[in-house]
Amino acid sequence: MSINKYKVFMKVVELGSLTKAADEMGFTQSGVSHIINSLEEEFGFLLLTRSRSGVKLTSNGEEILKTLREVLKWHAHLEQEVASIHGLELGTVQIGTFTSVSVHWLPGIIKNFQQDYPNIEIRLFEGDYPQIEEWIAEGKIDCGFMSLPTWDTFDVIPLHKDPLLALLPVDHPLSSESSLTLSQIRNELFILPSKGSDYDVNRILKSAAIKPKFKYTSGDDYAIMAMVEQGLGISILPELVLRGQQFNIRSIELKGQYRSLGIAVHSIKQVSPATRRFLDYVQRYPKL
DSSP: OHHHHHHHHHHHHHHTOHHHHHHHHTOOHHHHHHHHHHHHHHHTSOOEEEETTEEEEOHHHHHHHHHHHHHHHHHHHHHHHHHHHTTOOOEEEEEEEOHHHHHHTHHHHHHHHHHHOTTEEEEEEEOOHHHHHHHHHHTSSSEEEEEESOOTTSEEEEEEEEEEEEEEETTSTTTTOSEEOGGGGTTSEEEEEOTTSOHHHHHHHHHTTOOOEEEEEESOHHHHHHHHHTTSOBEEEEHHHHTTOOOSEEEEEEEEEEEEEEEEESOGGGOOHHHHHHHHHHHHSOOO
């Protein structure tokens, strides 16, 4: 029974609400409240504080959160191993991703993966690179797509080199060039991705010792393209982000500049059987 209590507790923490957790798990609100109360009695301390706005972890709740995640992770491993012995493929894979991968790459992977493994559930968590790194470290997700390099403590599978392109207004003096170097655009006014989305751009600018002049930042790739279209500056974005865009802008290759996409896990030896199936599948799937 404790495992089920832990699952309910983690769902309440994830959603920040007893009512939302009850709705999602098919319980009554009072049933979820009773389970949390029972768990608190079992542990001998409060796990959550309740208010009109929802629930929050107590300091003791924060302290045991990672351990409970580990308990549930290894219980899921056991269930999957037993199912595998019986010739079944069961489980859940929780994946961290960011917009360009989740829009242009993941749908095809998931569609084909689910055809081969219909009983493995896929759950996506979308964020920026630092968030995905934190989620892997905390055990909130099983694996995460990343721009490499990432934390040294992770195991990483490199997947694809995604070219970085300069975005220019169509009437820009350099818009007729077939390719550009960073030195050619060092004096331009830049529109930069906002913090959390700026890793790849800042990395290449720093490597070329370029301190960009910028007036605008945005965390929305499409907003950046629209601003370039209106002549507010130039920008740099990965090729994958630009697929299917309809803006009247010029995207030009930046010589030798790309981001390395990969998928990271906390430890390849400790991933669940379902996660291992997904990692193997991603490596075999046709590249972008």
